Amino acid sequence: LIRLSDVTKIYGAENKHPFTALAGVSLQIEAGEFAAIMGPSGSGKSTLMHILGCLDTPTTGEYHLEGDNVDRLRGDQLAAIRNKKIGFVFQGFNLIPRTNAVENVELPMLYSNTPPEERRRRAAEALRRMGLAGWEGNRPNELSGGQQQRVAIARAIVNDAPLILADEPTGNLDTKTSAEIMELFVRINREEGKTIILVTHEADIAAYSRRIIRVRDGLIVDDERREGR
Amino acid sequence: LIRLSDVTKIYGAENKHPFTALAGVSLQIEAGEFAAIMGPSGSGKSTLMHILGCLDTPTTGEYHLEGDNVDRLRGDQLAAIRNKKIGFVFQGFNLIPRTNAVENVELPMLYSNTPPEERRRRAAEALRRMGLAGWEGNRPNELSGGQQQRVAIARAIVNDAPLILADEPTGNLDTKTSAEIMELFVRINREEGKTIILVTHEADIAAYSRRIIRVRDGLIVDDERREGR
Numbered sequence: 001l002i003r004l005s006d007v008t009k010i011y012g013a014e015n016k017h018p019f020t021a022l023a024g025v026s027l028q029i030e031a032g033e034f035a036a037i038m039g040p041s042g043s044g045k046s047t048l049m050h051i052l053g054c055l056d057t058p059t060t061g062e063y064h065l066e067g068d069n070v071d072r073l074r075g076d077q078l079a080a081i082r083n084k085k086i087g088f089v090f091q092g093f094n095l096i097p098r099t100n101a102v103e104n105v106e107l108p109m110l111y112s113n114t115p116p117e118e119r120r121r122r123a124a125e126a127l128r129r130m131g132l133a134g135w136e137g138n139r140p141n142e143l144s145g146g147q148q149q150r151v152a153i154a155r156a157i158v159n160d161a162p163l164i165l166a167d168e169p170t171g172n173l174d175t176k177t178s179a180e181i182m183e184l185f186v187r188i189n190r191e192e193g194k195t196i197i198l199v200t201h202e203a204d205i206a207a208y209s210r211r212i213i214r215v216r217d218g219l220i221v222d223d224e225r226r227e228g229r
Numbered sequence: 230l231i232r233l234s235d236v237t238k239i240y241g242a243e244n245k246h247p248f249t250a251l252a253g254v255s256l257q258i259e260a261g262e263f264a265a266i267m268g269p270s271g272s273g274k275s276t277l278m279h280i281l282g283c284l285d286t287p288t289t290g291e292y293h294l295e296g297d298n299v300d301r302l303r304g305d306q307l308a309a310i311r312n313k314k315i316g317f318v319f320q321g322f323n324l325i326p327r328t329n330a331v332e333n334v335e336l337p338m339l340y341s342n343t344p345p346e347e348r349r350r351r352a353a354e355a356l357r358r359m360g361l362a363g364w365e366g367n368r369p370n371e372l373s374g375g376q377q378q379r380v381a382i383a384r385a386i387v388n389d390a391p392l393i394l395a396d397e398p399t400g401n402l403d404t405k406t407s408a409e410i411m412e413l414f415v416r417i418n419r420e421e422g423k424t425i426i427l428v429t430h431e432a433d434i435a436a437y438s439r440r441i442i443r444v445r446d447g448l449i450v451d452d453e454r455r456e457g458r
């Protein structure tokens with residue numbers, strides 16, 4: 001499904017303080033895998049996730065998604081692939097401030113031309129799955145941190161994309177809510193065959209995955225398949 | 230130091246969907262304590278922290294900070310007390326986007342009229358203590374999630390305030406960096422006598438505190454003093 005070959009990402013390559021966030025990453029992920037990416041703060045995990053999610057392009061190297069070479073695509077072409085194939089949960093949620101929860105979750109379906117009633121129904125259902133029934137009309141600043149995070153997760157799963165990328169999806173959630181979200185990811189992966197890649201710094205969250213990829217200073221230093229929960 | 234008496238917070242009290250985020254909280258915290266607030270997502274922890282931090286006022290009830298009745302203060306008076314007495318780490322960091330890391334950390338000292346050279350020196354020192362020496366010139370969107378979080382912590386400690394309120398300060402940090410931040414909080418509390426109140430959902434972070442206050446549905450359901458790490 002995913003093949004990265006010698007990918008680098010250098011921020012500010014054109015100015016006097018270039019910073020190498022990814023120093024040469026090669027990675028292969030099969031359809032249906034459930035992997036966790038771990039590593040120190042600043043090690044390049046979100047940069048790697050943004051490239052995997054077609055939100056950013058590598059400075060050098062290749063990225064093949066379902067056999068298509070996406071690293072050289074730009075603009076509308078990249079957005080079209082991204083919207084169809086990928087659900088993304090941002091580390092900072094990235095919800096639209098002046099828009100309520102259900103409209104935020106509907107957003108991916110606007111791009112795929114889903115009819116309005118079906119959009120509203122599926123968005124409300126995704127919020128219900130996240131334990132947020134009753135909070136559809138709240139705007140992000142009327143929601144707690146963990147509630148905003150769950151709206152962001154609902155938005156990532158609503159379009160039924162085959163690949164879910166979640167950057168620290170439980171960072172603001174209590175233990176019980178975290179466990180509920182992870183059980184949902186396990187179910188989506190096992191019953192619906194979705195590929196899931198999540199970044200976490202919590203070992204008990206990574207324990208739900210069947211593969212742990214460790215990143216340090218922009219390189220993959222460890223990559224181990226294991227039994228999940 | 231802190232005395233809350235029967236504090237309630239009702240959002241939207243004036244419209245048709247009032248929501249009671251705090252249903253009657255009484256709490257006393259002595260100077261020099263190190264307390265953790267825990268509870269499910271949406272239970273009212275951040276709302277409580279914003280009232281303790283003089284960033285919001287109760288709907289009903291009283292809040293005495295160092296003997297001053299602050300619940301009825303507004304605007305400039307509230308900001309003056311807040312800036313002098315409290316360092317606040319927001320759950321969403323709340324860094325100013327178009328401003329670099331060291332200027333974000335300097336912000337509290339602008340209010341207290343610290344001279345520019347001393348402001349710059351103390352802000353750089355606070356960033357160094359957070360492991361961010363070399364990142365002073367980066368803007369928030371040029372920093373990782375955990376780096377932004379550490380800039381927010383540096384901003385909270387730079388003004389040497391007697392009370393530090395930190396809302397999920399390690400939510401985006403790996404285990405090693407989290408431990409370093411917690412050791413710093415323990416040092417600030419033990420050696421400098423600062424009062425520290427932090428919200429966390431991680432038990433191993435709460436283990437550094439000497440008191441655990443549990444919140445559920447806008448009420449304190451448990452409040453226990455214990456040995457810290």
Ligand SMILES: Nc1ncnc2c1ncn2[C@@H]1O[C@H](COP(=O)(O)OP(=O)(O)OP(=O)(O)O)[C@@H](O)[C@H]1O
Nearest residue numbers: 142143144145146240250270271272273274275276
């Ligand atoms: N401006 C607002 N208008 C309406 N409801 C609000 C507003 N702000 C917060 N709330 C609600 O108040 C409740 C408490 O929010 P709060 O942010 O204090 O929770 P929390 O315990 O910090 O949760 P988390 O662990 O997810 O950060 C939530 O259910 C939230 O939806």
Ligand SMILES: Nc1ncnc2c1ncn2[C@@H]1O[C@H](COP(=O)(O)OP(=O)(O)OP(=O)(O)O)[C@@H](O)[C@H]1O
Nearest residue numbers: 011021041042043044045046047371372373374375
């Ligand atoms: N636009 C940018 N310009 C310059 N440097 C950047 C930019 N974006 C990220 N960086 C740097 O690249 C490095 C990797 O960032 P990244 O966000 O991938 O880290 P991370 O592993 O996700 O960290 P965290 O666990 O703290 O979220 C960081 O040191 C960061 O400062």
Ligand SMILES: [Mg+2]
Nearest residue numbers: 046091373374
């Ligand atoms: Mg990150």
Ligand SMILES: [Mg+2]
Nearest residue numbers: 144145275320
């Ligand atoms: Mg909160």
